[in-house]
Amino acid sequence: MDKKNLEGKVDKVTGKAKEIGGVATDNRDWETEGKLDQIKGKVKEGLGNLREGIKDKLDELDEKKKKDDQL
DSSP states (O other), X not given: OOHHHHHHHHHHHHHHHHHHHHHXXXXXXXXXXXXXXXXXXXXXXXXXXXXXXXXXXXXHHHHHHHHHHHO
């Protein structure tokens, strides 16, 4: 798991908590902040997934090059 994935999950959870707290206390600012934190978390998770995909692809290419060099 990439660091960005973990940060994204944390942002989503804290955002949800803020949103629920805002709804419960009728605090629209806190509710909005929570929703924004959740969106930020989703973006970070997406970036983490992208970084993981790039890393995996580079690892595949590196392994293929090693095999080709052995032949």
